Amino acid sequence: xxxxxxxxxxxxxxxxxxxxxxxxxxxxxxxxxxxxxxxxxxxxxxxxxxxxxxxxxxxxxxxxxxxxxxxxxxxxxxxxxxxxxxxxxxxxxxxxxxxxxxxxxxxxxxxxxxxxxxxxxxxxxxxxxxxxxxxxxxxxxxxxxxxxxxxxxxxxxxxxxxxxxxxxxxxxxxxxxxxxxxxxxxxxxxxxxxxxxxxxxxxxxxxxxxxxxxxxxx
Numbered sequence: 193x194x195x196x197x198x199x200x201x202x203x204x205x206x207x208x209x210x211x212x213x214x215x216x217x218x219x220x221x222x223x224x225x226x227x228x229x230x231x232x233x234x235x236x237x238x239x240x241x242x243x244x245x246x247x248x249x250x251x252x253x254x255x256x257x258x259x260x261x262x263x264x265x266x267x268x269x270x271x272x273x274x275x276x277x278x279x280x281x282x283x284x285x286x287x288x289x290x291x292x293x294x295x296x297x298x299x300x301x302x303x304x305x306x307x308x309x310x311x312x313x314x315x316x317x318x319x320x321x322x323x324x325x326x327x328x329x330x331x332x333x334x335x336x337x338x339x340x341x342x343x344x345x346x347x348x349x350x351x352x353x354x355x356x357x358x359x360x361x362x363x364x365x366x367x368x369x370x371x372x373x374x375x376x377x378x379x380x381x382x383x384x385x386x387x388x389x390x391x392x393x394x395x396x397x398x399x400x401x402x403x404x405x406x407x408x409x410x
Contacts, residue, residue, distance in 0.1 A: 215243045
């Protein structure tokens, strides 16, 4: 398994070829490229079939010999979170799904580690830019956040609850939010999702919804 962006140096025993090229097949696409510096930079993802073609020639350009080498690379799939995938995130309550409105803090390592985006944007700064969905849940109900296929599970999930002048923040377990608070007073829930790789933050996104008028369950 190799990562996208990995550089592979092609070397031969004895003299190095005067001409080196490859053909790479990935799914139904084929890429052909000559290698000036004998380095292959891995791109794409999944199984890739390579066929290297090397030629040796004299100083006068006369053909001396050739060799073909085939090999397969298994390129690790991109783990970065893509905004187009986040759009399919949902909140589920009593079997009914609601679109999960979200706010992006950052979607790549460079942005996540660079100030001022190395922090989480306060809800007050972006609440007027989105239309939060209303989930008609009651006190004691559960609402689950469901990420679409293709989005890796976040490394960290936390939840912030706002009701009136009070607020609460805690970690979220199993993607499930238990509705807690006072009756007949709107509750806003903000879920902060962080994705990390090798200890570095690679994405930070906030999702939110409103419980408009919760009552105690019968």
